[in-house]
Amino acid sequence: MDRSLDDGPFFHGTIAELSVGEFLTAGHRSNYRPEIVMNHVYFTARIEGAGLAAELAAELSGRRAHPRVYEVVPTGRFENDPNVTDKKFPGNPTRSYRSTAPLRILGEVTEWTRLSPEQLQWWRERLSELFSSGRGEILN
Template identity: 45%
Template sequence: MDEIIDSSGEKAPTPFAQTYFHGTKVALKIGDHIKAGFSSNYGKRKNAKYIFLSATLDAAIWGAELSSGEGSGRIYLVEPTGEIENDPDLTDKKFPGNPTQSYRSIHPFKVVGEVTIWQGHSVEKVTAMKEALKKLNEMGIQSLND
């Protein structure tokens, strides 16, 4: 994190770390850690080597809406505990840059809060996205994260 210098030239306290979003259907508590190694929501659904976060609420909403499991989607504010890198499914390998600001890591994310009020995508948009993902799977196009 960059240092903040106050008007007297002294280093100012920085109480906030960069926070990211993580969308899921899993119920978590503040202080919990999200870890890799569980069944993936995408691709071949094998044990995930990576976990994912985003700097945009919209990408987290998609994560909450498309994740497997029962119940409503949830969106958590998370802080990475280690290095993060661009998610290759949503960056230069498929799209220029990183428009969704989506990242992955092998290191846990600490849950520091929850977004309890958010507007999901329309049923039609979610259905269309699920169909598109299903078609990719049928074509043999898998996640680059598998």
């Protein structure tokens, strides 16, 4: 494992219902752009970032989905997430990463700050604006 970037702990936000010991793997459709199959699995050392990802995944799924945050451990090398580092933010203040190797589920985190309806609406509008303008490109 590549611990030179961050020691964690690490988190992943999703709408998938997963169990301890299961693996999150690349090769699934993006929560934000379902036409894109992801080459990486994404995670963060900030529980708030994982919560945001979970809430947005639930919002954008088009169905009644339950946002979930899991504590995860990378099983291989990982790198800074280029979707939010340097291109958009200098360095990696979001402590966001990606890996082609699976992430092992350590457990579900039930205590995390949920977005208010106003915050969720703001993010929904922001993502819609980014995707419709072509600036919401995902570096895959």
